[in-house]
Amino acid sequence: MGNLLTKELLANIGRTAAPREELVTRRDIRKYSVATGQRLQKFLAGDEAPPMFHVALFWDVVELEDLTPDGVSIDALIPKLPLERAMAGGLKIEYHKAIFPGDVLVSNRTLTALYEKQGSQGPLIFYEVTMEVTDQAGEPVLTEKTTRIMR
Amino acid sequence: MSIVSRIQSIKSGDLLPERQFKPDNVQLFLYNSALWNAHRIHYDYPYATEVEGYPGLVIAGPLLGDWLTQNVVEWLDGDGRLESIEYSNRMASYIGEVLRSGGKVVSVDQESATIELEMYIKNEADEVITPGAAVVRFSES
DSSP states (O other): OOOSOHHHTTTTTBBBBEEEEEEEOOHHHHHHHHHOOOOOHHHTTTTTTTTTTHHHTOOOHHHHHHHHTTSSOOTTSSSSOOOOEEEEEEEEEEEOOOOOTTOOOEEEEEEEEEEEEEEEEEEEEEEEEEEEEEEOOEEEEEEEEEEEEEO | OHHHHHHHOTTTTTTEEEEOOOHHHHHHHHHHHHHOOOHHHHHHHHIIIISSSOOSOOOOOHHHHHHHHHHHHHHHSEEEEEEEEEEESOOOOOOOEEEEEEEEEEEEEETEEEEEEEEEEEETTTEEEEEEEEEEOOOOO
């Protein structure tokens, strides 16, 4: 196997980001619903959030100087990797309950996997971040696993 | 049709209705604004083409994922809930392309009223650019 991931890098597995708390507003649901072309009235009216609304709700808001020249905010949870070009990514979301305006949601993110594979055109690094979203009472709302491939 | 008779009528291989999408600059701008995503490949044409070498402005990956969820939720039509969805962005797509979402039933468990779906976003060349899978459970709301 490859040797790009040092012991120090692998020690980041299990690392967590500080919890984030966000208020769900009808206006933000409506904006998201219009932008994604939703057709169901409950989403367009902001009565309930569409299934992937949390992607917008928990997108990192950073100050201008913290954006890279290409406009990306660096995810502090991911250590600096020896391969830096992002390839395909994937998402898996398990839903526990719906999201409504007025909800206050908390997200906890953990780096749950970091490994290396040999691709047909060279080495690849895979990582996985798991985001657990709960309500203020700690009841699970959804679990999202994001996988990214770096080349 | 009652929910019970609806799920009894669903078989492996049944197709979900396809939906066509032709995202333009306005939609892509609003989507990335709603996220607060400033990545230049989605709005800065000279940067996307000359610096990153893309043939055009790149459609945001999670927007394609959202379209898969819409396909499932509209097919459910209030007769149950989306339990899980997964997808991967395998190939990029660009402003100007016509894409379509769709899917098919791959398994039906009548006892638990649970159905597994295979989902896709395809481009005009009929390539699956975003394959996915979903699990839904039918129930009275």
